[in-house]
Amino acid sequence: MLKKSTVAASAALILTLLPAGPAEPRRNFPSFIGVAACKKCHESDSIGNQHKIWSASPHARAHQSLSQEKGIEIARKAGVEDASQSLACLKCHTTGGGKTEATKTEGVGCEACHGPGSLYHEFSNHASFEARESSYRKAVSLGMYPILGYDGIKARERLCRYCHTAERPCYPESTEERKRQQLPLGLIADFVFKHPLRRR
Numbered sequence: 699m700l701k702k703s704t705v706a707a708s709a710a711l712i713l714t715l716l717p718a719g720p721a722e723p724r725r726n727f728p729s730f731i732g733v734a735a736c737k738k739c740h741e742s743d744s745i746g747n748q749h750k751i752w753s754a755s756p757h758a759r760a761h762q763s764l765s766q767e768k769g770i771e772i773a774r775k776a777g778v779e780d781a782s783q784s785l786a787c788l789k790c791h792t793t794g795g796g797k798t799e800a801t802k803t804e805g806v807g808c809e810a811c812h813g814p815g816s817l818y819h820e821f822s823n824h825a826s827f828e829a830r831e832s833s834y835r836k837a838v839s840l841g842m843y844p845i846l847g848y849d850g851i852k853a854r855e856r857l858c859r860y861c862h863t864a865e866r867p868c869y870p871e872s873t874e875e876r877k878r879q880q881l882p883l884g885l886i887a888d889f890v891f892k893h894p895l896r897r898r
């Protein structure tokens with residue numbers, strides 16, 4: 699049997715070997731702030747009203763679907779009580795996987811695909827009418843997911859496939875429906891719900 703004092707001594711030793719204290723909250727760590735923050739500017743027709751295009755896409759309805767007949771049925775089969783509140787569904791049916799109060803019910807919003815926006819959402823941190831390349835690089839350093847070039851395509855493939863996978867409770871049983879829901883690389887590269895910037 700170990701003596702109490704030995705246990706205490708080894709506990710003290712372990713403590714001195716651990717890195718100092720409980721980790722401080724990470725400052726400058728990007729978090730999800732919600733579609734409304736992007737809408738403020740991105741509903742403007744002068745830059746292409748990306749918000750309107752998104753609103754009309756299935757991604758904007760992704761949270762609502764959880765409370766509709768089909769959603770309730772799928773949840774029942776998966777043994778999930780309240781799909782609209784359960785992380786088992788919110789993981790892919792809203793921004794931030796349901797872990798952030800501000801985005802819990804918005805569906806697959808801007809930041810689900812563009813990255814948590816707390817640090818880049820201000821104009822000067824992600825956009826510029828004169829120097830796009832450098833403002834884009836700044837945005838990516840502040841949490842925006844890449845969309846340009848080869849990195850952009852690779853990141854997009856991972857992004858879409860993270861949710862559009864067969865490993866989900868709502869994966870259909872019928873072969874025909876499975877086929878319909880396939881998202882081949884061609885469809886990912888040639889993104890179906892385009893919402894281009896209007897540039898002068």
Ligand code: HEC
Nearest residue numbers: 735736738739808809812815819821825826827830834895
């Ligand atoms: C203060 C206004 C404003 C807000 C708020 C804002 N944006 Fe923007 N954003 C713009 C403008 C203006 C442009 C386009 C500039 C241009 O034409 O080059 C832009 C460009 C972008 C681009 C394209 C960047 C590039 O170089 O390809 C993305 C992606 C983007 N915004 C996403 C978002 C997201 C997501 C949010 C919310 C988290 C957001 N924006 C919030 C004004 C804003």
Ligand code: HEC
Nearest residue numbers: 756757759760763790791806810857858861885886889890
């Ligand atoms: C955070 C998870 C998530 C990400 C990331 C995501 N999707 Fe989706 N997507 C969904 C959900 C959930 C739905 C179903 C929405 C609904 O109808 O309720 C959906 C619906 C769709 C649909 C409509 C399918 C149909 O049956 O009509 C297409 C097409 C699609 N997504 C393409 C994409 C592409 C391309 C990407 C990558 C650029 C992408 N999605 C990224 C979760 C996601």
Ligand code: HEC
Nearest residue numbers: 763768769772773776781786787790861862866867868879
């Ligand atoms: C791994 C990601 C993921 C998880 C977890 C997930 N879903 Fe889905 N869900 C999707 C995607 C992607 C689609 C769109 C598929 C398509 O149509 O191509 C979808 C579509 C749906 C649809 C729309 C079907 C239709 O055509 O009307 C419902 C309803 C749904 N899911 C319910 C649920 C429920 C309930 C849960 C939790 C028990 C859940 N999902 C968990 C990714 C996910």
Ligand code: HEC
Nearest residue numbers: 736740748749752757806807808811845854889893894895
């Ligand atoms: C399902 C994923 C998804 C969602 C949701 C989404 N985007 Fe995008 N967005 C993309 C992808 C992928 C691209 C790159 C498209 C391309 O290069 O063709 C893009 C491009 C953009 C661009 C640049 C377009 C250009 O011409 O360079 C802006 C601006 C933008 N998104 C803003 C938004 C805003 C604002 C929202 C929310 C209202 C939003 N996006 C929602 C995936 C998404």
